[in-house]
Amino acid sequence: MELWLSLWSIGPNLTETDLLKIKEAGVQGVEIWAEHLKADEYLRLANRCGLKTGMHLPFHDLNLATFDPVVAERTLEVLSEWIQRLADHRAEHAVLHAGYAWAYEDRHEALFKVKERLHVLVDIASKAGVQLLLENLIPDKLNYTHNFASTVKEWTELLTDCNLGACLDIGHLAIMEEDPIDTLKKLGDRLMSVHFSDNDRAADLHLLPGDGSNITAGLCDYLKAEGFTGPLVYEINPYRYTMDEILLNVRDARL
């Protein structure tokens, strides 16, 4: 199993020295945070430092479930541009959010739109040779909006219908109140990447493993035993921890 770090964890002002330090700590790859304004530069720098790369595609201002055709067009345009850029840099994967329905009552209609647009992106990514991964999201427990996908059932159906790989966010899953091992069994071979952090099962705090309710306990052993080889991506709150604190924890991780 490979240990990766999400660059969101480091904050928006990253240098080549930071990336070299990350590599030295035993990190094999970095997931570039597309909404860092210098994301494109980080992609080049990470390559130069000999780190494998993937990307968390942008999702702010974008929505694959939108009813607004202009927003939909722009969303597909931005995501397609990044997928092509990732292919040019030989990045390994791109993680995607499937957007949200404006209102809970509209979720069935919005789901059709999500599927249609995911098919378009899957086609672009497969032609570009980039693996597209769909992430599970936090449910809006108020039911004001509806995030796709915020139940395991909805997520696994989207993965199968659109032929996508899965990026399992363990923190989101805890807030979904779903069991990690049951979910991993349902995902089977679709699991390609894991976003790894701890929380209190109520808020998506992105804590270091062990600093919350210990939701990651036993997970690495299970994944190892199942022969999971994909990246385990530390996605840690940059507003709470320094890079050194994160790397100290990463060095101690036994994968």
Ligand SMILES: [Zn+2]
């Ligand atoms: Zn995400």
